[in-house]
Amino acid sequence: MIRAVLFDLDDTLLSLNLTAFLARYVNGASGLLCRASGKVRVNIMAAYARAWLAVEAETRRDRLTNEQLINKIVFEQTGIPLDDPAIADMICCFERTVVPRMGGGIVRAQPMPGAREAVDCVHDLGLVCALATNPVVSHACDVARLHWAGFDEGDFALISCAENSTRSKPWAGYYEEFCGKLGVTPDECLMVGNDARRDFPHPECGLRTIYVGHARPKRAIWSGRMSDLAPVLPRLIATS
Template sequence: MIQAVLFDLDDTLLSLNLTAFLARYINGASGLLARASGKLRVNIMTAYARAWLAAEGEKRRDRMTNQQLINSIIYKQCGIPLDDPVIADMIDCYERTVVPRMGSGIVRAEPKEGAREAVDAVWGMGLTCALATNPVVSMECDRARMAWAGFTEDDFALVSCAENSTRAKPWADYYEEFCGKLGLSPSECLMVGNDAKRDFAHPECGLRTVYVGHAKPTRALWAGQMSELASALPAIIEKANSEE
C-alpha cells in the first residue's frame, strides 16, 4: 500500500533554469573561497564540478555523506577545508543571505502550476509527503529553492540534501536510504518527478514514478502535467495499490 509521495523539486514543484542557478552558485562560492584562500577561482569552480559529479557516481563504495565527499574532493583539488569552522561559517552566510536572491533574471525561478495543490492533496489523503530532491547541494540551498516554489520545510516530512544523504539520483541506494528514513520501503512510496532518468530508480527497487515532464517514459505509472496531478492523484494511488 502506498504510504508516501516523494516529490522532486527542480522543474517539478519549481520552474527554473537549473544550469544557470548552479553556475551562479559555483561562481559566487568560488569567488569567496578564492579571496579567502588566494587560490584561483577557476580551479575552485572546476573542483566543485568534479565533486558534484563524484557525489552522483554509480560506483561509490564510501559511507560519507555527499557533503563530506564534496568537502574531501575540494580539499584534495584546492587545499581548501570547507569544514573548517571559519570557512564553513562564510559559506553558510553566503547560502543564507546571497543564494536566496539568485532566483531572478536568467534563473527564472517560479512555482510550477499545480504544485501547491498536489502537495496539499497528498497530505489531504492522509499520506506522507516528502521532498526527494537530488542531494548534491546543502539544506540552505534547498530552502532557497523551496521558498521560490512557495514551500518551506514544514510542508514535507523529510527533505534530502547533501548533509543527510550518502548517495544521489538515480541510484536505488539513494531512494532506499531516503524511504528508509521515513520508515518505509520504496514499494510503499511514489516518486513524482520530471526527469526521465534521475526520477526513476536504477536499478529498480520497487519504487514507482509519476512523471510530470515532457518525455514519455514507459516505466511511468502515470504521465501528465503538474497542473493535472492533484485531481488525478486519487486514481493514481488506487492504481498503484491495485497492482500490488
C-alpha cells in the same frame, strides 16, 4: 499500500533554469573562497564540478555523506578545507543571505503550476509528503529553492540534501536510504518527478514514478503535466 509520496523539486515543484542556478552558486561560493584562500577561482570552480560528478558516480562505494565527499574532493583539488569552522561559517552565511536572492534573471525561478495543489492533495489524503530532490547541495540551498516554489520546510516530512544523503539519483541506494529515513519501503512510495533518467531508480527497487516532464517514459505509472496531477492523484495512489 502507498504510505508516502516523494516529490522532486527542480522543474517539478519549481520551474527554473537549474544550470544557471548552479552556475551562480558555484561562481559566488568560489569567489568567496578565492578571496579567503588566495587560490585561483577557476580551479575552485573546477573542483566543485569534479566533486558533484563524484557524488553522482555509479561506481561510488564510500559511506561518506555527499557533503563529506564534496569537502574531501575540494580539499584534494584546492587545499581548501570547507569543513574548517571559519570557512564553513562563511559559506553558510552566503547560503542564508545571498543564495535566496539568486532566483531572478536568467534563473527564472517561479512556482510550477499545479504543484501546490498536488502537495496539498497528499496531505489531505493523510500520507507522508517528502522532498526527494537530488542531494548535491546543502539544506539551505534546498530551502531557498523551496521558497521560490511557494513552499516551506513544514510542507515536507523530510528534505534530502548533501548533509543527510550518502548517494544521489538515480541510484536505488539513494531511494532506499531516503525511504528508510521516512520509515517506509520504496514499494510503499510514489515518486513524482520530471527527469526521465534521475527520477526512476536504477536498478529498480520497487518505487513507482509519476512523470511530469515532456517525455513519455514507459516505466511511468502516469505521465502528464504537473498542472493536471492533483485531480488524478487520489486514483493513482489507490490503484498503486
